[in-house]
Amino acid sequence: MARIASIGECMGELSETGAPGTLGMGFAGDTLNTAYYLRRSLGPDWQIDYVSAVGTDGLSDRMVEFINAEGIGTDHIRRLADKTIGLYYITLKDGERSFTYWRNDSAARQLASDPAALIRALDGADVAYWSGITLGILANQDRIALIEALRQFAGRGGTVVFDPNLRPRLWENAEIMRGWIHRAAAISDLCLPSFDDEATWFGDSDPAATVKRYVAEGARRVIVKNGAGDVTYQGGDGVIGTLSIPKAERVVDTTSAGDSFNAGYLAAELRGASTPDAITAGALLASRVIGARGALVADAATGG
Numbered sequence: 534m535a536r537i538a539s540i541g542e543c544m545g546e547l548s549e550t551g552a553p554g555t556l557g558m559g560f561a562g563d564t565l566n567t568a569y570y571l572r573r574s575l576g577p578d579w580q581i582d583y584v585s586a587v588g589t590d591g592l593s594d595r596m597v598e599f600i601n602a603e604g605i606g607t608d609h610i611r612r613l614a615d616k617t618i619g620l621y622y623i624t625l626k627d628g629e630r631s632f633t634y635w636r637n638d639s640a641a642r643q644l645a646s647d648p649a650a651l652i653r654a655l656d657g658a659d660v661a662y663w664s665g666i667t668l669g670i671l672a673n674q675d676r677i678a679l680i681e682a683l684r685q686f687a688g689r690g691g692t693v694v695f696d697p698n699l700r701p702r703l704w705e706n707a708e709i710m711r712g713w714i715h716r717a718a719a720i721s722d723l724c725l726p727s728f729d730d731e732a733t734w735f736g737d738s739d740p741a742a743t744v745k746r747y748v749a750e751g752a753r754r755v756i757v758k759n760g761a762g763d764v765t766y767q768g769g770d771g772v773i774g775t776l777s778i779p780k781a782e783r784v785v786d787t788t789s790a791g792d793s794f795n796a797g798y799l800a801a802e803l804r805g806a807s808t809p810d811a812i813t814a815g816a817l818l819a820s821r822v823i824g825a826r827g828a829l830v831a832d833a834a835t836g837g
């Protein structure tokens with residue numbers, strides 16, 4: 534059995550149901566979204582584990598039950614007695630979504646505070662998936678511990694896959710964010726950035742500049758997503774290519790576009806697809822996800 538460990542924070546998602554005085558509750562978060570689509574894209578010969586930390590309260594129990602019910606392993610979700618999960622609330626105004634977060638003291642911020650638990654979570658895994666959000670929420674010494682655990686994992690032959698997912702609000706400042714993102718990319722085999730964020734925070738003039746920057750930092754392969762635009766990539770052969778992606782039939786809600794693209798890409802690659810074919814698989818999955826509301830679209834992935 535092959536195994537993927539996805540590392541990060543899942544949160545409770547509160548949203549209006551339409552019924553006065555009633556909020557709906559779901560669970561989502563970038564690395565959990567990718568784990569969800571990996572689970573639905575890969576067959577039973579793959580174990581997908583979520584690596585995180587939650588509390589011991591009822592809300593945390595509900596989250597762990599949800600993840601379990603999706604067929605994602607929860608053995609490496611640590612339980613911390615004095616913490617609980619982070620929450621966010623979505624408001625929709627004139628078609629624009631805005632988010633309010635309560636996550637500053639979430640249990641997931643401690644997900645790397647026990648290095649021995651991290652090593653156990655990665656032990657025997659084939660792929661580790663993480664993001665700039667995973668790193669951003671941690672204290673400095675835990676950022677170091679997580680990078681070190683992943684560096685050792687890569688040294689043992691594990692594949693480290695990283696989405697920079699730049700969220701300056703999670704970081705002390707943009708300069709500090711840029712420094713850690715480059716350290717993270719340096720130990721990653723495959724880096725999956727989104728061009729609009731990279732242009733904003735690193736000043737890249739075009740997607741090829743994003744590819745070159747991450748390769749210069751040490752990433753072996755880079756795939757740059759760009760909304761409806763071409764995907765620019767550098768595979769293991771060191772050559773930069775571009776690929777146009779199929780047009781989405783309809784765009785309802787782009788939440789989790791990048792997360793689902795990453796899952797579709799990675800699942801195809803793990804099944805032996807070439808880089809261009811894996812990009813097309815990622816784009817097809819993302820186009821189905823953005824055609825429906827919410828981060829987790831149950832019938833978007835049909836592989837496995």
Ligand code: ADP
Pocket residue numbers: 727728729758759760761764778779780781784787789790791792794815816817819820823
């Ligand atoms: P993120 O969600 O991380 O900001 P992007 O907006 O670049 O990432 O989108 C990720 C992927 O989702 C793209 O590579 C593409 O495959 C798909 N996608 C996003 N927006 C569209 C769109 N308007 N039409 C078709 N595909 C899209």
